[in-house]
Ligand SMILES: Nc1ncnc2c1ncn2[C@@H]1O[C@H](COP(=O)(O)OP(=O)(O)OP(=O)(O)O)[C@@H](O)[C@H]1O
């Protein structure tokens with residue numbers, strides 16, 4: 001029932017500290033993780049290791065920004081892992097050259113064109129999700145589950161299950177530079193981390209300061225009320241899934257570039273990690289609540305935790321257990337924060 | 346009044362020096378309140394006075410910060426609403442608390458299912474639901490999903506649920522805000538039966554005259570303190586208003602305005618109901634700039650459907666809507682708002698408010714364009730707009746940042762009105778906008794509409810309170826079963842309007 005108000009008015013001070021801990025939980029969790037592993041291993045808290053860990057977090061982080069937008073809208077996107085793989089494979093195929101039968105030539109698009117085309121593919125697949133959900137009223141879980149299978153299947157079909165290993169391009173064909181995303185650094189910072197920062201900043205600004213952000217929060221909180229207030233709820237929905245797909249393509253490019261290979265099985269279960277990051281960051285799965293800052297903290301909590309466990313030599317099986325426990329704990333705290341408020345009347 | 350009124354019998358349930366604070370907000374500041382056996386105690390007070398808070402404390406929904414509750418002379422404390430219900434106290438909440446996807450029957454017995462040897466005894470439940478609905482003279486099938494019911498019918502279901510419990514103390518927090526006069530009459534008959542059987546009732550309403558006809562005792566709350574208490578014989582309307590707000594309000598008469606061009610023209614409009622049958626058939630209506638038109642009708646007359654179709658939420662099967670000479674039937678809701686057509690919807694919880702956003706974000710939601718500069722919104726301009734709206738519709742709140750759920754019911758309603766007024770419309774449609782707002786706020790809304798009309802705003806105001814029509818409208822349209830059954834100017838009498846609506850004129 002609704003009577004779960006357990007406020008203790010006698011102790012306002014301890015209550016405030018509790019609130020602070022609850023609201024900043026992802027932040028404190030991250031600090032705790034860094035502190036614990038720094039004590040356990042001298043190699044953990046070094047600039048070099050932090051940068052390496054961050055470039056791993058980048059993939060999940062980019063995915064989870066897209067996931068955050070979808071979840072704020074009251075949906076879920078299970079297809080991002082598959083879109084990531086499909087985008088990688090598309091990029092790989094483009095790097096191998098496109099044969100145009102009619103002319104009997106093979107075209108080698110330059111890297112920038114590969115990137116643009118791949119992003120378009122990601123956005124288009126995402127838009128399919130959006131149309132299914134917004135126009136055909138398929139529940140998001142089901143629509144994106146279906147697209148998850150289809151995208152993965154197409155990636156497998158395109159490669160026959162094999163992996164593109166040669167993504168370097170060649171000088172002669174004018175398509176070198178694909179590994180730039182995964183290997184280059186600016187001022188010591190990996191490009192992937194910079195990409196993550198740009199994506200996060202743009203999404204944060206969009207959510208906090210643009211009309212579109214306001215529309216997104218409103219239609220996630222109460223779609224009927226938002227619609228009656230003039231919010232174009234369908235357009236918002238389709239856009240959100242398309243952006244999520246495009247960001248999955250960005251992640252796919254970064255990953256392919258880091259590995260200099262693109263395989264159809266890349267990114268399996270990444271969608272779950274992205275959802276976990278969003279939830280740990282304090283967003284409500286029912287929509288309307290959450291922000292980029294929290295989601296970024298969530299992604300770093302997961303990334304730094306599993307990297308730390310690797311460094312101190314704990315088996316990967318335990319990593320899985322720990323990650324699961326963190327997720328459950330986070331959801332528990334979410335329900336403490338959002339649930340239990342009294343009904344108004 | 347037929348039955349002779351008893352003089353104060355003992356108090357069955359009482360609040361002793363009860364206070365409730367939410368952080369810095371002191372909703373109740375030491376209130377004493379008695380509920381007498383077999384009596385109807387009415388509770389009056391402005392929006393945000395603390396009425397709902399007090400009732401929630403008495404029914405165990407929330408716990409007081411200090412003070413105690415006395416039941417049959419014994420101090421008690423309820424951990425939750427179920428405990429209070431087990432002791433015979435039930436409450437009809439101001440905001441509906443039904444599960445929209447479940448049927449009427451399942452909602453009424455939710456959590457208290459009647460079980461037989463083979464699980465839930467659905468047949469028995471259905472029989473009881475039918476009996477309850479017959480008593481309330483409402484023709485609803487027990488297996489209809491609640492989401493298919495109109496707001497007023499949902500309110501009836503909420504009432505039926507409270508009645509099904511057989512409690513000795515029944516608290517009604519604005520049970521009639523979406524009911525029409527004849528349904529209120531039926532409810533009052535039920536209430537009289539209940540009190541005759543010794544059930545004690547608390548009744549809250551902003552329809553003061555209506556509440557006066559049923560009350561035995563009146564209590565007035567103001568800013569969390571009890572300011573007056575008197576038996577029926579000593580009170581009248583003027584007494585209530587004086588104690589509630591400290592001055593008297595006259596809702597006045599329609600403003601003198603200049604009529605301009607036809608601003609909104611509806612031609613041959615037909616609207617289907619959920620089953621696809623035409624609920625509204627071939628409706629014609631013209632509203633001029635500067636004119637205030639009131640649509641009066643019973644629940645189910647099709648008023649909400651007409652307004653929602655004009656606003657773009659429902660699709661018409663036939664007909665045209667013309668705004669300032671332009672056909673707008675093809676436009677989206679957003680497009681219509683941009684052209685200056687705004688709708689204040691009937692159901693504030695479902696259609697009006699975004700519960701996850703603050704008071705300010707709700708107020709500014711429909712006019713984001715007004716404070717967007719290039720790509721980004723301007724915080725300063727937004728704050729100015731929000732502060733303006735809060736002042737304009739007199740929302741009682743600690744500020745734009747407050748959670749929408751922390752407002753009292755009437756103040757939430759004001760936010761919905763303020764949000765649509767902020768779009769600076771040329772035509773505004775209001776669907777039962779006075780639901781739950783106090784007399785002062787109603788006067789304020791009327792004043793805003795009158796000022797708007799003087800500068801050319803066209804107003805369509807839907808209501809089921811005749812007196813509201815008479816004090817604001819230049820023209821009164823009566824709807825009955827999806828058609829316009831009569832049209833009057835403001836010199837008409839109450840009885841004429843009610844007769845045209847198909848309503849049996851009550852005493
Ligand atoms: N959960 C809450 N958090 C903060 N403030 C609250 C909360 N609930 C109620 N209040 C405040 O308590 C005061 C009393 O509210 P209450 O709902 O009891 O008013 P009311 O008399 O029922 O008004 P109305 O006629 O509008 O229904 C209001 O100022 C309201 O803002």
Ligand SMILES: [Mg+2]
Nearest residue numbers: 345397439754
């Ligand atoms: Mg109230």
